[in-house]
Amino acid sequence: MFKRHRYPKAIILQAVYLKLRFTLSYRDVEELLLIRGVNIDHSTIQRWVYKFTPLIEANIHKRKRQVCDSWRMDETYIKVGGKDRYLYRAVDKYGNTIDFLLTKRRMNGSAQKFLNKAIGNNGKPRIINIDKSGANKQGIKTYNKRNFRNVKWRQCKYLNNIVEQDHRTIKRRIAITTGFKSFESAQRTLAGIEIINIIRKNQIIDSKSTSYKTFNSLAV
Structure with missing residues (x-):
């Protein structure tokens, strides 16, 4: 994975971790590394x-702990190039955390x-709670029809508070x-931000003493 790179694995992972773990720009990470005597251009860190x-x-999906079979599913808006994604x-x-996907x-x-x-990485849930989104409801129905499954669903707003609150961690970071x-x-x-959150929630089997060490152990 790290062959033919100018910098050693430890430096690369430290730069990537700093960017994903903290609310820093690529230039901020460049400056932090320079303080430590490592001169790397911010565009290299981005790559x-x-x-x-x-x-x-x-x-991470190979080492993530099994989640329970009652899910809370929702979507949130992210600005990309000035447009809602x-x-x-x-x-x-x-x-x-079960899974995530930007569309x-x-x-x-x-x-x-x-x-x-989500189901490919975590197995089939017993039930999925959604909000009033017709797209999510139809998506579950279509999944059941095409895969001959019987994933149950319900629409209960207060039960989705937990996933809506979890969105805030992502929104705050960006x-x-x-x-x-x-x-x-x-x-x-x-x-990458989701990966750090999964580590911080202690969802990794054989996690290390710190989030940083666990992150490094996933880069094998």
């Missing part, structure tokens, strides 16, 4: 986040795509930034 976040996300997210009834549109197909990803310029960059950066 590292872009390259390594999907690889770490793939590993939709971040689908789900947590279980205890607040553990360009809020449609039945988007909800179904998210369900395919609120003071200049925003995302491209969809792919937003997708990968948001995935």
Whole structure:
């Protein structure tokens, strides 16, 4: 994964972690590393986040603890290039992160795509709680029909408070930034922020003594 890079693995992972864990710009991370005697251009750090976040996300699903079978599913708005994009997210009834997916549109197909990803990584839930979104309801119905499944669903607003509150962690992290310029960059950066949240929620099997060490252990 880290072969043919000018900088060692420890430096690369430290730069990526700083960007994903804290509300810092790429230039902020560049300055922090320079204080420590490491001179790296901010554009290089951006390329590292872009390259390594999907690889770490793939590993995290192999080590994430099993979530319970009662899910809370919702979507929130994210600005990308000045346009509204939709971040689908789900947590279980205890607040553990199940999965996430950034989409360009809020449609039945988007909800179904998210369900395919979430169920593929976590197994079939017994029931999914959603808000009044017709797209989410239709997405579940379509998933059941196409996959010959019987995932139950219900619409109860107060039960979705837990996932709506969980959205705030993501929204707070990006609120003071200049925003995302491209969809792919937003997708990968948001995935990295979600990875850090999963680690902080202690959802990783064989987690290390600190979040940083656990993050490093996922980059194998």
